Amino acid sequence: MSSKQEQYAEPGSPPNAPIVSFLGPVSSYTHQAALASFESDTYDYEPAQTITDVFTAVQSGEAALGVVPFENSTNGAVIFTLELLADRHKQFLDVTVCGEAYLDVSHYLLGRKSPGFQDASGTCTPTLSSPSPAKPRTKPTCDLKHIERLYTHPQAWGQCEVFLGAYLKGIERIDVSSTSRGAEIVKEDTTGTSAAIASGLAADIHGLDVLAKAIEDRTDNTTRFLIIRKGIDEAAAHSTAKKKSLISFTIDHRSPGALAQVLDSFRGYALNLTSINSRPTKVIPFQYIFFVEFEGSKLNDPSGRVRGALDSVSKHVQSWRWLGSWDNKLEVNSLRGRGGFTS
Numbered sequence: 001m002s003s004k005q006e007q008y009a010e011p012g013s014p015p016n017a018p019i020v021s022f023l024g025p026v027s028s029y030t031h032q033a034a035l036a037s038f039e040s041d042t043y044d045y046e047p048a049q050t051i052t053d054v055f056t057a058v059q060s061g062e063a064a065l066g067v068v069p070f071e072n073s074t075n076g077a078v079i080f081t082l083e084l085l086a087d088r089h090k091q092f093l094d095v096t097v098c099g100e101a102y103l104d105v106s107h108y109l110l111g112r113k114s115p116g117f118q119d120a121s122g123t124c125t126p127t128l129s130s131p132s133p134a135k136p137r138t139k140p141t142c143d144l145k146h147i148e149r150l151y152t153h154p155q156a157w158g159q160c161e162v163f164l165g166a167y168l169k170g171i172e173r174i175d176v177s178s179t180s181r182g183a184e185i186v187k188e189d190t191t192g193t194s195a196a197i198a199s200g201l202a203a204d205i206h207g208l209d210v211l212a213k214a215i216e217d218r219t220d221n222t223t224r225f226l227i228i229r230k231g232i233d234e235a236a237a238h239s240t241a242k243k244k245s246l247i248s249f250t251i252d253h254r255s256p257g258a259l260a261q262v263l264d265s266f267r268g269y270a271l272n273l274t275s276i277n278s279r280p281t282k283v284i285p286f287q288y289i290f291f292v293e294f295e296g297s298k299l300n301d302p303s304g305r306v307r308g309a310l311d312s313v314s315k316h317v318q319s320w321r322w323l324g325s326w327d328n329k330l331e332v333n334s335l336r337g338r339g340g341f342t343s
């Protein structure tokens, strides 16, 4: 086993170390975000099969911390995580967000090279429906004619549309629970006709061929992960770093301006909003649970602005819940100017 494989396969940890649960298997992007966020010799890293399993491990106390994907800069919100934060059946009442991590995500196409492969031309054929196709940033390392099916996490398709449209148009796409699970499945397929979109690390770990590198549409493709825990992190109250907080709420959809009034609560206290999402309530069709993220902390609020805004929110909603406050890790300047879509 190479040293890279050892590091990711079984990080050393003391006996009875607290557990970090992450969306696995090993070598998923969530795993990489988890390893980048904590001291690997302090925690025991345990892969979970689904994001739901991560929430369950944290709520039950089996895991001290959980790491889950939240949003991608190219493809938007990770709806599985929003669904769990919506917590319609009150299964995760003690789960709070206590941190975040940003990871540069560069996708590889992994599989088996066909025997006697030739270098691909790298040209995309114009068709009637797409007379001037967008030019992918990268070309395959070999012919892809033998590929009959593709596996990846649903979030990854939308991050690689240009490459897929140029080189793998019409090939069956199969959703799996994570990119690294896709790599595992491809490894097991002895026909060599499957490929996965996953990380370069997954190629190393599963011994797969790299059929193409950096197939994401944008060079600034970044995924944000949330770190979750059970209950409140008292230490967070003392941190002086810039903070963000997340709340969920429902409103009376018949009342004009109800949502505007909630949002105005933040304006009234000069709190900047950083994201807004929604999911269906699943009680009445076309009514929503809203998620608002804003700058500021409920746990460290010397000016009382967060308390003021949340008091005001509570007056305009049917129900609401504070989901956590944590250190803002977005380094805006590092994301800016990294280049983007190239056509």
Ligand SMILES: O=C(O)C(=O)C[C@]1(C(=O)O)C=C[C@@H](O)C=C1
Residues within 6 Å of the ligand: 023, 027, 028, 029, 030, 031, 069, 070, 071, 072, 078, 105, 153, 155, 156, 177, 178, 179, 180, 223
């Ligand atoms: O499948 C993985 O490897 C994950 O960690 C999940 C996930 C996601 O859900 O956003 C993480 C990063 C990429 O954006 C694609 C997939």
